[in-house]
Amino acid sequence: MTSKKVKVATVSLAGCFGCHMSFLDLDERLVDLVEHVQFDRSPLTDIEHCSDDCDIGLIEGGVCNSENVHVLREFRKNCKILVAVGACAINGGLPAMRNHISLEDCLNEAYMDGIGIENPQIPNDIELPLLLDKVYPLHEVVKIDYFLPGCPPSADVFWAFLTDLLAGREPELPYELIHFD
Amino acid sequence: MHNYILQIAQENDFQSTRLLKILHAIQKRYFYIPDNAIEVLAEQLQLPRTHIQNVVAFYSFFHTQSSGKYTILISDSITDLMLGKSDLMSYFEQKLKVDIGSVRADGLVSLNNTSCTGMCDQGPAGLVNGYALTHLTKPRIDQIVNYVNRETPLAQWDSDLFRVDDNIVKPDLLLNEKPLHGHAITSTLTRGLSETLAEIELSGLRGRGGAGYTTAWKWKFCREENATQRYIICNADEGEPGTFKDRVLLNSYADSVFEGMTVAAAIVGATQGFLYLRGEYVHLLDKLEAVLEARRVSNLLGSNILQNGFDFDIEICLGAGAYICGEESALIESLEGKAGIPRNRPPYPVTQGYLGKPTVVNNVETYVAAANIAVHGGAWFADKGTSKSKGTKILSISGDCKARGIYEYAFGTTVKTILADCGAIDVLGVQVGGPSGVFISNDEFERKIAFEDLATGGSFIIFNHTRSILDVVHNFSHFFAHESCGFCTPCRVGTSLLKKQVDKIVEGHGSAGDIVALEELCQVIKNYSHCGLGQTAANPVLSSLERYPEIYQAMLKKISYEPGFDLDKSLETARRMANRDDAAAHLAQVEN
Known part of the structure; x- marks a missing residue:
């Protein structure tokens, strides 16, 4: 492994942070990891934007609104290797269950006609990102280099993948790590 | 209804093997398969209700909701498209005042696409309540629309609408x-x-x-x-x-x-x-x-x-x-x-x-x-044929040629001979064996119809130089996605992904990596599917990629990646409902 630390950025888009929690399950291996890795933009560091020389971007969650698109593009622009992490990033996952219902019906149910709604109105502050008609997987919006399956991917998956990359090997996930029954 | 179902079940000896026959009868009477008919049938045939629901859902021609007294389906085969199907479909839509894929508000008539109806030599073709319509033209559509609006029984329609020729x-x-x-x-x-x-x-x-x-x-x-x-x-x-x-x-x-x-x-x-x-x-x-x-x-x-x-x-x-x-x-x-x-x-x-x-x-x-x-x-x-393929083969010839129809040839006959016989000129290529077969280019017309060379069930579709290979591939990939039975994942999911990826390239959103992704997908579908449908579903893409890589390349953008859908348009509903049109309410298709 090289002496210069590899820069890793992470983010959760339309996800639940479950993949990030699973990443933390690396436990004591995190100590080994930070020997070689420096975290850039990430919920772990609270850095707001990627620096322009990130090596690896780990992205959890699918793309459900315009802000997700902007963040995803920022990652694509600044990370040499972009990784879709977990079921939602790869397929849209749980948030994509709304894809079977029109966005209009979703918004009406949530803000206009639903039970117990007072002062019904569609939120329209310009600070709020607008929802896309559907929740999209990452690779339908930008080019993705690697996919880590799982809901969430286990800590061992992160470990196998990152140690392979850090050692300059083509990452390979053994079958035991990616079968789920 | 209960008595009718009982009677039908009895006529069929309460045999569960006759389920399709029974469902055809029920649908003929009610124009769909009502829920309570399924209940009664389940009891009479001693089948689980879910079994019958599964069968009804599986076959395209059975509906669980009324598709109208007149169900009109138009063949979406590439051969019908080549004969002007798209224009006629819009005309139909406009004249019948019904959207494709839906039932008209008065519940009388529905209009939809269907897979090839086997009338490629006399299309554009379709079906009304299952009965074949041929040689569709605007005047014939006017005629059909009149019959529908006057609720004329099918038996009283002009029989020429249903004329089917042998064309041997x-x-x-x-x-x-x-x-x-x-x-x-x-x-x-x-x-x-x-x-x-x-x-x-x-x-x-x-x-x-x-x-x-x-x-x-x-x-x-x-x-x-x-x-x-x-x-x-x-x-x-x-x-x-x-x-x-x-x-x-x-x-x-x-x-x-x-x-x-x-x-x-x-x-x-x-x-x-x-x-x-x-x-x-x-x-x-x-x-x-x-x-x-x-x-x-x-x-x-x-x-x-x-x-x-x-x-x-x-x-x-x-x-x-x-x-x-x-x-x-x-x-x-x-x-x-x-x-x-x-x-x-x-x-x-x-x-x-x-x-x-x-x-x-x-x-x-x-x-x-x-x-x-x-x-x-x-x-x-x-006596006829080649050493490995004896006898003759009957071909169904359609597409760009003078005389479409049925041709019988001794095995070993070259494509060139066939093209000359049916009066095909300026030929770009031929799809031999249908979508699951192979597309051969005009460099390969010395090849022979035979099991050892071009094996075919008989489909022979000719394309001249006015046709686009990508339109053909587009049509075939939609066909397979529609016809996948859904049993195995490589085919069920694979054919849908393939359709999406082909659409992306054909619609001009493709970039360099998309062809690689397309090829990888084809290999997965081909090598991992359960049956012949999946194993051949990628053939149209693979055989055209091999022969015409430049046509695919020409469709690609010079950027590294572009989404396959219109990003800004996907915000439209939210924009309208939030009543916004500010800069932050829009997205560029490609990042500047």
Whole structure:
């Protein structure tokens, strides 16, 4: 492994942070990891934007609104290797269950006609990102280099993948790590 | 309704194998399959309700909600598109005042697309309540719209709308023979069963559906199985887009088809046969039933056939719009009253077929050939063709040529000869064997129709230089995604992803990585699918990528990546509902 630390950025888009929690399950291996890795933009560091020389971007969650698109593009622009992490990033996952219902019906149910709604109105502050008609997987919006399956991917998956990359090997996930029954 | 369902169930002896027949009857009366009909049927046939729901959902022609008194389906085959289907469809939509895929507000009529209806030589074609409409034009559509709006019963429509021509352009060995009325059966019985089987082996006859298994071996294996009951099935589920020769054989040579089945029954020792007719050919049903009845009267079917002590009869079963049922094990499942999902093979149908009994499944054309071989002997047939492909092949020729229709050729005939015969000029390429076959370019016209070169079930679609390869690939990938039976993931998900990826490139959103992704996807579908449908679904993409990589390259953008959908448009609903149009309420398709 090289002496210069590899820069890793992470983010959760339309996800639940479950993949990030699973990443933390690396436990004591995190100590080994930070020997070689420096975290850039990430919920772990609270850095707001990627620096322009990130090596690896780990992205959890699918793309459900315009802000997700902007963040995803920022990652694509600044990370040499972009990784879709977990079921939602790869397929849209749980948030994509709304894809079977029109966005209009979703918004009406949530803000206009639903039970117990007072002062019904569609939120329209310009600070709020607008929802896309559907929740999209990452690779339908930008080019993705690697996919880590799982809901969430286990800590061992992160470990196998990152140690392979850090050692300059083509990452390979053994079958035991990616079968789920 | 309860009484009607009861009556239908009773007419069918409460047999669950007759489920499709029963559902056809119910739908004919109510224009859909009502929920309570399913309840009653489940009780009467002693089937789980979910089984019946599964069958209804599986077949395209069954609906759980009313599709109107008039259900109009227009063939979306590439051959119909080439004849101007798209314009006519919009015209239809506008005249009928109904959106494609929906039922008109008054509930009277619905309009939708359907897979190839087997009228490629006389399209654009369609179906109204299952009955074939041909030669569609704007005036004919006006006529149809009038009938619909006046609620004229189908029987009173101008019969010319339903005219189906044979269009036999070039007959040879088989098509020059007259339909057989017992001659093949008497020849078989006089010569002896084993001796006739030997003649069929000598003829070198191989299955005409496309796979080309030696017919005599199939019959022999079935005959040698230790069983008390065996079955003969004729596969008339001619669903491969661009194929229509079985329709012509059933229309004008039905006696020979049934005679071939009877010969097969005598040889293997079967007493029951089935003709599985694709739902799109329901217009042939009454005629075929009449042929069967006449044969019973002449003692060519029934008990003690021609006083020779063997019994055999044939029942016609109607499919309901599922391409996959052309696969023999899916067809058998369908005959048993189930969804047409291919079985694991082995065991093959010759050992465990219909109801687990030894079963011979052959194509319509194979039976016609076998019947004539029984009359004339094996050498008569083997004289024609090549060493590995004996006899002749009947082709359904459509697309860009002067004379579309049925052509019979000795195996070994070159594509070049065929193109000259049918008057095709300025040819870009030919799709041989339908979407699951191969697209050959104009560098390959010396290739031959034969199992060892271009194997085909008979579909032969010609494209001239005004056509775009990508339109063809686009149409075929949509076809497979629609027809996947949904049983295995590589095919169910794979064909949908393939359709999406092809759309992305065809619509101009593709970039360099997208072709690589497309190829990878093709390999997964091809190598991991359960049956022939999935294993061939990527052929249109693979064979065109191999021959015309530059056409794909030309569609690609010079950027590294672009989404396959319109990003800004996907914000439209949210923009409208939030009443916003500020800069932050928009997205650029590609980042600046």
